[in-house]
Each structure stands twice: as C-alpha cells, then as structure tokens.
Amino acid sequence: xxxxEQSLFLSVREGDSSxxxxxxxxxxxxxxYWYKQEPGAGLQLLTYIFSNMDMKQDxxxxxxxxxxxxHLSLRIADTQTGDSAIYFCAxxxxxxxxxxxxxxxxxxxxx
Amino acid sequence: xxxxxxxxxxxxxxxGKKLTVTCSQNMNHEYMSWYRQDPGLGLRQxxxxxxxxxxxxxxxxxxxxxxxxxxxxxxxxxxxxxxxxTSLYFCASSFALTQYFGPxxxxxxx
Numbered sequence: 056x057x058x059x060e061q062s063l064f065l066s067v068r069e070g071d072s073s074x075x076x077x078x079x080x081x082x083x084x085x086x087x088y089w090y091k092q093e094p095g096a097g098l099q100l101l102t103y104i105f106s107n108m109d110m111k112q113d114x115x116x117x118x119x120x121x122x123x124x125x126h127l128s129l130r131i132a133d134t135q136t137g138d139s140a141i142y143f144c145a146x147x148x149x150x151x152x153x154x155x156x157x158x159x160x161x162x163x164x165x166x
Numbered sequence: 167x168x169x170x171x172x173x174x175x176x177x178x179x180x181x182g183k184k185l186t187v188t189c190s191q192n193m194n195h196e197y198m199s200w201y202r203q204d205p206g207l208g209l210r211q212x213x214x215x216x217x218x219x220x221x222x223x224x225x226x227x228x229x230x231x232x233x234x235x236x237x238x239x240x241x242x243x244x245x246x247x248x249x250x251x252t253s254l255y256f257c258a259s260s261f262a263l264t265q266y267f268g269p270x271x272x273x274x275x276x
Binding site for chain 1: 170197199201206207208209210211214224256258260263264265266267268269270
C-alpha cells in the first residue's frame, strides 16, 4: 500500500539552509510534489519532480529524488521567516490525479 | 483569476445536523476531490470526481456524500455529522496532474 512519511518538525536559523525529508513506499509513483501550507491558508504547489529525474532546481528550492531508497528531499537555501509553514510531500500515479500526502513537516525559522 | 472557492470557511455545528460544504472552480477542470487534514495524518482523500455525474470513494469516505451535477461544483455533504468529523477540509481541482486547492473549511462538530 501507499505510505508517505515525514518528520513532524524542523527548526532552522534565518539564512541557513533547510532540508525537509520524505520517504515513500510505493515505487510506482509518477510524480512527486512539494506543497507549502501557510497558517490559515490552503496548499500551494511549490515544485514537483518526475519520477525518472534525480534533481530539480528552482531558484532557492532544490528537490532531490533517490528512487532506490524511495527518498525525496526539499532543500530551501537562505531560509527566510516567510518560509515558516507546513511542507507536505505527495506522490501521484499513472492515469490518476489522486495524491497521496505525507504527514507534513512544520518548518520554523527563527532570527 | 483562476481559483477554487469553498464555503463556509469556518463552521461549528452539533452532532446529527446535516450540513453541506460547497466547492466551486472556474478553471473548467474535470477532476475534483475532497480531502480532510488532521494533525499527524496529513491530507487524506474523501471522495473524488473524474467528471460530471462520475464520483468515487477515496480513502476515508465513511460519513460523507458528494454530488457532481455541474462541472464547476462539487459539494461535500455530511448527512449526520459526528465529532470525529471535526477537521480541516480542502477541495481541489486538477489538470495535467497539477492540483489547485481551495482555502479550506474548518469544521467543528460538538
């Protein structure tokens, strides 16, 4: 079955890099996503990676995918207080728009 | 502006009192779905719809109903709400494997 795990909390100092990790069990996923949820708001798509890619970079965000270990990570460079939020990884599968979400990681950025 | 809207944003109700949470999208998407978000569990899919008059159960459908009479609307119905349905609910529509989420509805059932 599908299972996506994340650590619950991460605390970093402003200006440092943040790395949020995600592990999943179903290797047949097509795309893997990172969503951001700010307090009181819905989910905002940050970035996604196709399952046959290893890395994707988008400005301050770097996504790394290790298919062998079923491990996905999101690195945020030069973390700012505005990056404080809950981050969800998610996976989707062929021919379906259904997303399987991780448990979410709450990122706290302190000055 | 392309968006998914939900109403109400906040709702406090009592056990057994039927309620409906509306969801509407203006992007002409065929696929729509409902999720609930609970601490430590992430988001879990309740129901989804691949097109008008086509709906199916997600992972946690018990206690919920949906309908899809028009492409743009996908209401979530709780016929007899119970306290374990207290949660944060999100509607989403999607196209080309990209999902767009509504702002959420925080429901409390007393």
